Amino acid sequence: MSLTLDQVKKVAALARLELPDADLAKMADQLNAILGYVDQLASVNTDGVEPLAHPLPVQNVFREDVPVPSLPVDAALQNAPVRLADFFGVPAVFDTDEPVSH
Amino acid sequence: MSLIEKTATELLALQASGQATAAQIADAFLAAIKAREPKVKAFLLVDEAAVRQQAEAVDAKRKSGAKLGKLAGVPVAVKDVLCTKGVRTTCSSKMLEHFVPPYDAHVVERLKAEDAVLIGKTNMDEFAMGSSTENSAYQQTTNPWDTTRIPGGSSGGSAACVAACEAPVSLGTDTGGSIRQPAALCGIVGVKPTYGRVSRYGLIAFASSLDQVGPFAHDVTDAALMMEVIAGHDRRDSTSVDQPVPEYTKSLNTPVKDLRIGIPKEFFDEGLDPEVGKIIEASLKQYEALGAKRVPISLPIGSKFAVAVYYIVATAECSSNLARFDGMHYGHRTKTKADLIATYSKTRGEGFGKEVQRRIMLGTYALSSGYADQYYHKALKVRRLIKNEFDAAFGQCDVILGPTSPTPAFKLGEKTDNPLAMYLSDIYTISCNLVGIAGMSIPCGFTAGRLPVGLQLLSPAFDEDRMFRIARMYESATDWHTKRPVV
Numbered sequence: 001m002s003l004t005l006d007q008v009k010k011v012a013a014l015a016r017l018e019l020p021d022a023d024l025a026k027m028a029d030q031l032n033a034i035l036g037y038v039d040q041l042a043s044v045n046t047d048g049v050e051p052l053a054h055p056l057p058v059q060n061v062f063r064e065d066v067p068v069p070s071l072p073v074d075a076a077l078q079n080a081p082v083r084l085a086d087f088f089g090v091p092a093v094f095d096t097d098e099p100v101s102h
Numbered sequence: 103m104s105l106i107e108k109t110a111t112e113l114l115a116l117q118a119s120g121q122a123t124a125a126q127i128a129d130a131f132l133a134a135i136k137a138r139e140p141k142v143k144a145f146l147l148v149d150e151a152a153v154r155q156q157a158e159a160v161d162a163k164r165k166s167g168a169k170l171g172k173l174a175g176v177p178v179a180v181k182d183v184l185c186t187k188g189v190r191t192t193c194s195s196k197m198l199e200h201f202v203p204p205y206d207a208h209v210v211e212r213l214k215a216e217d218a219v220l221i222g223k224t225n226m227d228e229f230a231m232g233s234s235t236e237n238s239a240y241q242q243t244t245n246p247w248d249t250t251r252i253p254g255g256s257s258g259g260s261a262a263c264v265a266a267c268e269a270p271v272s273l274g275t276d277t278g279g280s281i282r283q284p285a286a287l288c289g290i291v292g293v294k295p296t297y298g299r300v301s302r303y304g305l306i307a308f309a310s311s312l313d314q315v316g317p318f319a320h321d322v323t324d325a326a327l328m329m330e331v332i333a334g335h336d337r338r339d340s341t342s343v344d345q346p347v348p349e350y351t352k353s354l355n356t357p358v359k360d361l362r363i364g365i366p367k368e369f370f371d372e373g374l375d376p377e378v379g380k381i382i383e384a385s386l387k388q389y390e391a392l393g394a395k396r397v398p399i400s401l402p403i404g405s406k407f408a409v410a411v412y413y414i415v416a417t418a419e420c421s422s423n424l425a426r427f428d429g430m431h432y433g434h435r436t437k438t439k440a441d442l443i444a445t446y447s448k449t450r451g452e453g454f455g456k457e458v459q460r461r462i463m464l465g466t467y468a469l470s471s472g473y474a475d476q477y478y479h480k481a482l483k484v485r486r487l488i489k490n491e492f493d494a495a496f497g498q499c500d501v502i503l504g505p506t507s508p509t510p511a512f513k514l515g516e517k518t519d520n521p522l523a524m525y526l527s528d529i530y531t532i533s534c535n536l537v538g539i540a541g542m543s544i545p546c547g548f549t550a551g552r553l554p555v556g557l558q559l560l561s562p563a564f565d566e567d568r569m570f571r572i573a574r575m576y577e578s579a580t581d582w583h584t585k586r587p588v589v
Contacts, residue, residue, distance in 0.1 A: 003467070015421060015466040016428070016443070017459055018451035030460060031467070033522050038410045038477065044403065044484050051482030052489055054311045054341075055297045055538020055563075061340040075204035079432030090430050091442045 002032040105130040106267040107586050110176045110324045113270060117164070117175050124164075124175030128157035128219055131177045135222070135268045138589045141249050143241045144263035146182050147190060148222035153177070156219040163217065171216030172331055178213055179272035181260045182223040183230050184315070185304040186210055189220075193306050194238035195228045197433045197453035207304025208339065209273060209315050209332045216331050221269050224259030228455045229424065230275055230308045232256050233283060233527045236518055237457045244514070245288060246587040247553055251511040254284030257318070261288040264318045266589050271328055272318045277308050278412050279506075279531025281316045282543040286506035286556020289545045289585060291325045291573075292318050294531075296563045297538035298343035301336030309419035310341075312412075312535040321583040322544065322573045326350035329566060348567040357575045358568060361394040364499030368405030369530055375509045381547040381555045382505045385576065389503070392575050397499040404488040404533040409525055411488065412532045414468045414481035420458075421465030427453060460521060489537040496562045501572050505530055506543040506556035530558060539563050544573050545582040554582075 003011075008028045012019050019027060070076075073086050082089030105127055108116070116122040132150055139145060160175040180186065183193050185203035187210075192198045206214070213220065227237035235243045235258025243258045245251040246266035253262040257274030261284035264272050274281040276294035285292025293316040300315045307313060317328030330351060335344040365386065370379060390396065429435035429449030436448035454462070468477035495502060508529060517524045534541040540563065543556035557576070561569035577583055 007467075008463070011463050011467045011470065013447075014470060015462050016425075016446040016450055017454070017462060018444075018447040019459070020451075027460065027463065030521055031464060034413060034464060034525075035467075037522055038414060041407060041410050041414075041480050041484055042476075044407060044480075044487065046480065046483035046487065049483040049486050051479055052486035053482055055489070055536070056341060056343070058298075058341065058343075063337060071204055078204055079201055081429060081432070081435035088431055091440070091445050093442050 003028055003035065106134045108270065109320050110173065110270045110327060113176055114174065124157040124160040124219060125154065127175055128153050128177060128221070131221060131269060134266075138266050138268055141244065141589060142246055142262050142266045142268065143243050144224055144259040144266065144268060145179070145222040146192060146194065146225050146240060146259070149189070153219060153221050160217050160219065171218070172327065173213060173216040173218035176218050176271065177221040177269050178218045179221050179224050179260055179263045179269040180210060181226055181257050181272070181274045183226060183275055183306050184210055184273060185306065186220065186223065189223065191223065191306070192240070193229050194226045194240055195453065195455065195458070196239045197427050199434065201433055203304070205304060208301035208336045210304065212332050224257070224263055224272060226259055227256035228458050229306070229420070230256040230277055230280055231420070231457050231461055233279070233524050234512075234517065235259065236514065237455055239455055242514065245511045246589050247289060248511065251513055251553070252287070254287035254507070254511065256280040258284050260318050261285055261290060261292065264288070264290050264320065265587060267586055270320065271324050273315060273328075273332070274318055275305060275313055275315050276535065277312045278416060278535050279528040281318065282506050282531050282541055282556070282558060283528060285318055286543040286558070287511040287554065289554025289582070289587070290318055290320055291322055291542065291544050291583065292316065293325050293329060293542040294534060294540065295329065295333065295566060296540040297535075298341050299333050299540070299564065299566065301334070301339040301342040303336055303338040307423040309416040310423060311419060312416060322570055322577050323351060323354060325542070326354055326570045345564060350567050350570050353567050354570055354574050355578070356571055357392070358500060358571050361389070361501070361572060361575070362397050362499040363389055363394050364397050364399040364495055364502040366399050366401045366405065366495070366502060366504060368401055369504035373508050373526075373529065374505060377549050378505050378507075378509060378555050381549070382557060385546040385557050386503060388576060388579060392579060399495045399498060399502070401491050401495060401533070403484065403491050407484050408488060408533040408536060409529055411481045411484050411536060412528075413464065413525060414477050415485065415536065417461045417465030418468050418478050419465070421462045421469065424458070424462055429453070457521070485536050488533055492533065492537045492539060501569065502560040504558055506558040510549050510551070510553035510555060534560055540566050540569055542569060542573060544577060545585070546576070546580070547582060
């Protein structure tokens, strides 16, 4: 089975990736080559096999709930693309007349 | 032999005996960097003043009579995927071009606590995705043995700088072979620790169930010393295991008696460069001469399907991990004014390079509704079968030996247009990450064209101490680890 251009567009939208239209065909070809190789997994009999998501036999790890110092506000905000007071400045989520910050 | 060709262990001895100061050592390596970087291009950042300051602080501490750390005055290069407080950390991505971490990675804290001198940040494939360091957004690192060839990847800068004697030791990360493969191609030692042996705190995540931090060094002794420093529990990484760290350097020179070396027949099938095969065969004979016994083993599922499993598991995890790069809290944000969703998409379209985008796409698809069973869940089941296969193999042998890479270093540009061919260059290293065991590559010879070849050792989980002893057996009978390229 191979990915169509429309499917590639849909996956790009899911991944929040804006790809130039000119790149889509090449991306589709490369993904299809990789998926073609990956499809050989279908030939392995995995009936009754438990999935292995993680190599360690640990499930949940607990510790005492003891407060420790967090990053100071200025340190946490030092890489913010836009800082507004003590907050991260982001484009408006809802329709608004307020200017969008960038 | 000049200072820059010394090992970390030798540099520590020279300082202890008063034959060299940390400042002299730092100056020697800074001079090497100045002279060799135009060709090698291993470093993204070297702050000379900060390097000298750290070295002088070590000398002052020594003068004061205070107890010094295990790496006092030893320059250490750090892959640019590890956060360094106040020092730019880019992951070789435009996405993090101006990112200055507000904290240190756990391993960086450990280096500082042991008085190491952080000499610089090294180039890599963007977000550690690649096998040649050609996916860096900034520069092309070359192989110090032949600068028309790739150094391997993704930790290409950390491997090349040690091979080129620009630093005696360095840190890299290994998700599918990203320490062992460049170590092999650059003729040095590289260690992928057991999953959970080293904290991943402050390591910018690629695939969280596979990533581990590990050292590069000229020899096994230095690699073991580095492991003593970076291994151990850290409450900030819930997958770091609370288990005592052995003093690897103490046991190192005790050979393993009645050593059984497992030789997977599939590692010598077609796909292996015949010249590399001959060199590996010679190193197996060397082990036999040291009293080891060969145990023929078979890893049919891992050898055939590990790459396919990896490119589903790793891309699925990366598509999730890299969702954090949305231009809101740190990193690149598009200059184009748009609504929130379009701002995400434009930011990520502009900030990520081609290979990163390809992997995010693949992982998103493998996890998407309607395809997750066919791809992601299927891959996890085959992953379990590969683990079972390794568990059974380690019932018959102490260590699994074979080539680290199917070929020596290839030419720059040779595989950049064929992602699948590039992925297959990790065929021998990938299973180790999928099953979470320890592995390392040690230098074991050169091709006729004077390119280094690496021997891979795979060991059961948390068996690093014995793995280092086995590696040291070979090393003490050979002199490949003493070779340095003419740069």
